[in-house]
Amino acid sequence: xxxxxxxxxxxxxxxxxxxxxxxxxxxxxxxxxxxxxxxxxxxxxxxxxxxxxxxxxxxxxxxxxxxxxxxxxxxxxxxxxxxxxxxxxxxxxxxxxxxxxxxxxxxxxxxxxxxxxxxxxxxxxxxxxxxxxxxxxxxxxxxxxxxxxxxxxxxxxxxxxxxxxxxxxxxxxxxxxxxxxxxxxxxxxxxxxxxxxxxxxxxxxxxxxxxxxxxxxxxxxxxxxxxxxxxxxxxxxxxxxxxxxxxxxxxxxxxxxxxxxxxxxxxxxxxxxxxxxxxxxxxxxxxxxxxxxxxxxxxxxxxxxxxxxxxxxxxxxxxxxxxxxxxxxxxxxxxxxxxxxxxxxxxxxx
Amino acid sequence: xxxxxxxxxxxxxxxxxxxxxxxxxxxxxxxxxxxxxxxxxxxxxxxxxxxxxxxxxxxxxxxxxxxxxxxxxxxxxxxxxxxxxxxxxxxxxxxxxxxxxxxxxxxxxxxxxxxxxxxxxxxxxxxxxxxxxxxxxxxxxxxxxxxxxxxxxxxxxxxxxxxxxxxxxxxxxxxxxxxxxxxxxxxxxxxxxxxxxxxxxxxxxxxxxxxxxxxxxxxxxxxxxxxxxxxxxxxxxxxxxxxxxxxxxxxxxxxxxxxxxxxxxxxxxxxxxxxxxxxxxxxxxxxxxxxxxxxxxxxxxxxxxxxxxxxxxxxxxxxxxxxxxxxxxxxxxxxxxxxxxxxxxxxxxx
DNA sequence: GAGCCGCACTAGAGCGCTCTAGTTCACATC
DNA sequence: GATGTGAACTAGAGCGCTCTAGTGCGGCTC
Numbered sequence: 001x002x003x004x005x006x007x008x009x010x011x012x013x014x015x016x017x018x019x020x021x022x023x024x025x026x027x028x029x030x031x032x033x034x035x036x037x038x039x040x041x042x043x044x045x046x047x048x049x050x051x052x053x054x055x056x057x058x059x060x061x062x063x064x065x066x067x068x069x070x071x072x073x074x075x076x077x078x079x080x081x082x083x084x085x086x087x088x089x090x091x092x093x094x095x096x097x098x099x100x101x102x103x104x105x106x107x108x109x110x111x112x113x114x115x116x117x118x119x120x121x122x123x124x125x126x127x128x129x130x131x132x133x134x135x136x137x138x139x140x141x142x143x144x145x146x147x148x149x150x151x152x153x154x155x156x157x158x159x160x161x162x163x164x165x166x167x168x169x170x171x172x173x174x175x176x177x178x179x180x181x182x183x184x185x186x187x188x189x190x191x192x193x194x195x196x197x198x199x200x201x202x203x204x205x206x207x208x209x210x211x212x213x214x215x216x217x218x219x220x221x222x223x224x225x226x227x228x229x230x231x232x233x234x235x236x237x238x239x240x241x242x243x244x245x246x247x248x249x250x251x252x253x254x255x256x257x258x259x260x261x262x263x264x265x266x267x268x269x270x271x272x273x274x275x276x277x278x279x280x281x282x283x284x285x286x287x288x289x290x291x292x293x294x295x296x297x298x299x300x301x302x303x304x305x306x307x308x309x310x311x312x313x314x315x316x317x318x319x320x321x322x323x324x325x326x327x328x329x330x331x332x333x334x335x336x337x338x339x340x341x342x343x344x345x346x347x348x349x350x
Numbered sequence: 351x352x353x354x355x356x357x358x359x360x361x362x363x364x365x366x367x368x369x370x371x372x373x374x375x376x377x378x379x380x381x382x383x384x385x386x387x388x389x390x391x392x393x394x395x396x397x398x399x400x401x402x403x404x405x406x407x408x409x410x411x412x413x414x415x416x417x418x419x420x421x422x423x424x425x426x427x428x429x430x431x432x433x434x435x436x437x438x439x440x441x442x443x444x445x446x447x448x449x450x451x452x453x454x455x456x457x458x459x460x461x462x463x464x465x466x467x468x469x470x471x472x473x474x475x476x477x478x479x480x481x482x483x484x485x486x487x488x489x490x491x492x493x494x495x496x497x498x499x500x501x502x503x504x505x506x507x508x509x510x511x512x513x514x515x516x517x518x519x520x521x522x523x524x525x526x527x528x529x530x531x532x533x534x535x536x537x538x539x540x541x542x543x544x545x546x547x548x549x550x551x552x553x554x555x556x557x558x559x560x561x562x563x564x565x566x567x568x569x570x571x572x573x574x575x576x577x578x579x580x581x582x583x584x585x586x587x588x589x590x591x592x593x594x595x596x597x598x599x600x601x602x603x604x605x606x607x608x609x610x611x612x613x614x615x616x617x618x619x620x621x622x623x624x625x626x627x628x629x630x631x632x633x634x635x636x637x638x639x640x641x642x643x644x645x646x647x648x649x650x651x652x653x654x655x656x657x658x659x660x661x662x663x664x665x666x667x668x669x670x671x672x673x674x675x676x677x678x679x680x681x682x683x684x685x686x687x688x689x690x691x692x693x694x695x696x697x698x699x700x
Numbered sequence: 701g702a703g704c705c706g707c708a709c710t711a712g713a714g715c716g717c718t719c720t721a722g723t724t725c726a727c728a729t730c
Numbered sequence: 731g732a733t734g735t736g737a738a739c740t741a742g743a744g745c746g747c748t749c750t751a752g753t754g755c756g757g758c759t760c
Contacts, residue, residue, distance in 0.1 A: 015746055026710045031748060041708060056497075061473045062412045062421070063746035066715050071412070078430075080439040086431015090459040102470075105455040109440040120452075123411045147406075231640040263640045265615065290581040290613045365716055376740045381718060391738060413716035416745045 014055045022051035034059050061102075065125070073102050074311060075121030077114055078132040080107040083255075083283045084300065085132045088153065091304025092130065099312040101127075118144060128311035131155070133197040145324065149314045153307050154298075155197035156327070163314075164327035165306045169198045172296040172332040173205030176250040176278040177213070179294070179334055184343035185248035185276060186215050191223035191233045191260060193252030202252060202280065219246050223256045230259025237275075238267050247275060247343050254279035254286045254295055261293075261339065272341035282335055292338035302330050364405045373401035384409050411452075415475070423452050424661060425471030427464055428482040430457040433605075433633045434650065435482045438503065441654025442480065449662040451477075468494060478661035481505070483547040495674065499664045503657050504648075505547035506677070513664075514677035515656045519548045522646040522682040523555030526600040526628040527563070529644070529684055534693035535598035535626060536565050541573035541583045541610060543602030552602060552630065569596050573606050580609025587625075588617050597625060597693050604629035604636045604645055611643075611689065622691035632685055642688035652680050 016034075020027045025044060032039045033048040040048070052058075065071040074096055078085040089105075096103050104124050106117035114136055121129055128149040134141065134157075142161045144150050151163035173190075180188045190206040193199030203220070210216040221233045230251060237245060237260070251257035257279035261271050271277055279286055279295035286293040306328045312318075314325070366384075370377045375394060382389045383398040390398070402408075415421040424446055428435040439455075446453050454474050456467035464486055471479055478499040484491065484507075492511045494500050501513035523540075530538050540556040543549030553570070560566040571583045580601060587595060587610070601607035607629035611621050621627055629636055629645035636643040656678045662668075664675070 013746095017746080027747080028710060028712095028749080029708085032709085035748080039708070044708080058469070058473050060416075060475055060746055061470075062416050062475060063715090064748070066410075066412045066416055066717085067746075067748035068715085069748085079436070080428075081431070081433045081436015083431045083433075086429070086459070089430040089457055090461060093457065093459060093462050105457060107439055107443065107455060109436070109443060111440060112443050119408070120411075123408050125410055125412060227635060227640075228638050231638060234640075259638070259640065262612070266640065285577060288578050288581060288609070290577075290584075290609065290616065363716095367716080377717080378719080378740060378742095379738085382739085385718085389738070394738080410716055413745090414718070416747085417716075417718035418745085419718085 014057045016057075016059070018055055019048065019052045019057050022055060023048045071125050071127055072100060073104055073124065073126045074308070075104050075106060075118075075124065075126035075129045076132065077106050077108055077117040077121070077129070077134070080109055082133070083285070084281050084298070087283070087300035088132055088304050091301045092308060095305045095308035099308055101308070101312065115140070122147070127315050130307050130311065135197065149311050149324070151307050151310045153303055156201060160326075161324060163310045163324045165303055165310060166198070166327070166329060167298040167303070167332045168329045169201035169332075170205030170208065172280060172298075173202045173250060174209040175332060175334045176280070176296050177206060177209035177216070179336070180248040180250065180276060180278065180340065181213055181216065183248070183276065183340060185246075186343075187217050187219065187246040188248045188250060189219040189221055189237070189246035191230060191249055191251040191256050192220050193256070194222065194224050194229075196225045196252065199252060206250060217246075221249075223252050223260075225253060225255065227255050227259030227262070230256035230261075231263045232259075234260045234263035234267075238264065238269075245275070248277070248340070249275060250278045250280075252280060254281045254283045254293060257293055257295070257339075258285065258291065261291075272339050273344070276340035276343075278340060280332075286335075286337070294337045294340040295335050297333045297335045299330055299333070306330065364407045366407075366409070368405055369398065369402045369407050372405060373398045421475050421477055422450060423454055423474065423476045424658070425454045425456060425468075425474065425476035425479045426482065427456050427458055427467040427471070427479070427484070430459055432483070433635070434631050434648070437633070437650035438482055438654050441651045442658060445655045445658035449658055451658070451662065465490070472497070477665050480657050480661065485547065499661050499674070501657050501660045503653055506551060510676075511674060513660045513674045515653055515660060516548070516677070516679060517648040517653070517682045518679045519551035519682075520555035520558065522630060522648075523552045523600060524559040525682060525684045526630070526646055527556060527559035527566070529686070530598040530600065530626060530628065530690065531563055531566065533598070533626065533690060535596075536693075537567050537569065537596040538598045538600060539569040539571055539587070539596035541580060541599055541601040541606050542570050543606070544572065544574050544579075546575045546602070549602060556600060567596075571599075573602050573610075575603060576605050577609030577612070580606035580611075581613045582609075584610045584613035584617075588614065588619075595625070598627070598690070599625060600628045600630075602630060604631045604633045604643060607643055607645070607689075608635065608641065611641075622689050623694070626690040626693075628684075628690060630682075636685075636687070644687045644690040645685050647683045647685045649680055649683070656680065 016027050016030045020030045029040055030048050033045050104126055106121050108114045108117050131152045133154045134152050138157055138159060141157050142159055145162045151165055153165050156164055156166055177188055192203060210218045221236050223229045223233045257277050261277055269275055279293045282295045282297035285291055286295050310325055366377050366380045370380045379390055380398050383395050454476055456471050458464045458467050481502045483504045484502050488507055491507050492509055495512045501515055503515050506514055506516055527538055542553060560568045571586050573579045573583045607627050611627055619625055629643045632645045632647035635641055636645050660675055
């Protein structure tokens with residue numbers, strides 16, 4: 001029963017053999033044509049492709065990966081529905097394609113852990129793995145990196161065993177703080193990112209920038225990766241006396257900043273009139289006219305490009321095997337929009 | 351050169367053969383253990399698993415899919431970074447797992463078309479395909495459905511060749527309009543979704559509801575799938591005289607609603623004091639306290655479950671092959687939060 | 701005309717699994 | 731003791747490709 005149904009399916013399955021028969025050549029020749037390597041005359045090449053088109057044939061990737069010594073496959077773990085991961089993925093697809101690698105995606109959801117996602121990538125025999133905003137421990141990552149080349153995007157990993165491609169988070173927050181200071185702000189708060197990837201570095205950048213500049217006052221409000229935490233931070237912000245409140249805020253990321261802005265505006269404050277806000281990432285929404293968020297831009301295009309390059313160079317033997325490449329740190333860029341303005345008498349009632 | 355490097359990799363590769371040798375059994379027995387089928391004694395089973403653990407072995411999915419007549423694999427196309435697709439994916443992973451299918455993801459990005467995404471899924475020899483919010487033409491989808499079972503989630507497809515799992519969009523907008531009417535609103539506008547999946551049905555639902563209820567005035571503002579279009583619609587809304595403006599708005603989706611609310615609030619209007627707003631989807635953000643959007647909830651969990659069930663039943667031969675199942679239409683649910691309120695004298699200056 | 705080159709093409713042995721058709725063996729049955 | 735039974739296990743032929751090591755042959759040189 002089961003067998004017979006399967007047999008039906010089998011009979012429909014068109015393989016290289018069928019294409020070869022139709023084109024009047026050997027299987028090997030068809031393989032040569034589809035891999036795009038030398039060894040077939042132009043005439044035959046076209047005949048084979050025509051036969052394949054007629055039969056609606058396309059090579060079975062499972063079989064080709066098995067047959068070849070290389071799978072030319074890169075695994076990617078990411079959070080499904082995460083806006084910035086979407087931007088990164090766009091870049092990964094482009095550059096993987098250019099480097100002749102295929103991408104295998106494995107999503108991380110509330111009920112599907114990153115470890116499980118990685119497990120399926122290993123079972124697929126990916127040659128390298130890209131982790132977007134990994135939340136695994138350094139030890140776990142190091143163990144994985146001993147198996148195959150791994151690059152952590154967005155999240156720094158100490159120890160040097162794991163490849164890292166990230167934005168200079170520390171410099172990013174320095175940029176944010178200096179921008180606000182140049183506008184005359186002295187009470188600049190940080191909406192912290194807690195334990196999220198990159199948060200520790202941004203906190204460090206904030207602290208360093210505040211301490212270096214004379215007259216700045218350090219003030220850290222608990223925040224987090226989404227609008228929810230930004231909104232909560234706003235409530236804490238509003239609970240302070242108007243006199244004692246910071247006049248500017250640097251947020252862990254754009255979504256956090258957007259949640260913050262939403263709530264302070266609903267409370268009747270003006271952004272940037274009463275409080276200036278700087279985000280981080282430059283997600284698509286930040287550029288929408290009604291949001292117009294000043295932010296520290298992470299270059300998704302370059303982050304993706306470097307992640308692929310890092311792995312491809314190791315896999316293609318262009319860089320010494322064994323030694324993972326040094327971390328790639330990309331400089332962020334301040335994008336000034338309409339959520340920041342010079343400090344005014346209104347928000348510094350001295 | 352190339353060869354030698356590859357040979358090194360080969361030597362590291364641990365296969366079923368190695369596990370079998372270590373456990374002192376045949377390859378076939380190891381296969382039996384890993385597939386979890388009957389035919390191995392408990393003692394042997396444990397010995398094999400122990401050997402596998404020692405060698406850090408995991409079966410090669412490429413090879414197992416090739417060897418078996420079934421791949422037990424479902425392909426999914428989705429928009430990377432799309433919030434609601436993230437919610438759906440969560441459900442898809444859960445139910446695919448329960449039905450003993452694996453998911454293969456293929457992302458759609460601005461530079462990677464849905465057709466290209468489908469192409470890689472076919473090359474992977476998926477047994478069925480789930481399309482989230484497909485934007486392909488009916489003809490393209492019908493052609494694909496002739497090759498293998500396909501289910502379109504969120505987007506209705508006429509013709510009956512393609513499986514469909516969706517929310518009753520029409521009923522959803524009726525729910526929204528009736529809720530607003532019950533609050534006393536008579537001028538209820540629709541922020542339209544344009545050509546996005548589901549938009550036509552929602553428009554129809556809005557029209558029907560408005561026409562059925564005496565006293566309601568039809569008013570459609572161009573909108574779209576993101577905050578950007580919601581914000582633009584808000585500007586058109588604000589351009590109307592305060593007297594002539596609708597007192598309530600039903601948006602194509604939550605993101606559109608959020609953009610709308612943002613802009614009208616920045617213009618000094620109160621939501622829901624001056625204008626009530628209803629969204630659609632019930633994305634995570636809609637429930638955040640500072641957003642508190644009244645919305646028509648699409649049940650991501652059930653949509654995902656039905657998508658998997660539809661395909662699994664056809665593939666496992668439980669439903670007659672050839673005839674695609676009837677469309678599954680899931681009733682939406684109104685979630686009342688704080689963005690809607692009874693009409694007041696203030697917003698109906700008669 | 702012998703010898704050689706290089707292009708176009710083929711044979712066939714893998715790749716790491718699955719799965720059918722066995723084999724083996726302890727134990728029960730008559 | 732011959733036979734049967736069923737559980738535990740194995741042999742080996744695929745699955746649809748890749749890729750090395752060929753073969754065949756037209757054209758060139760000397």
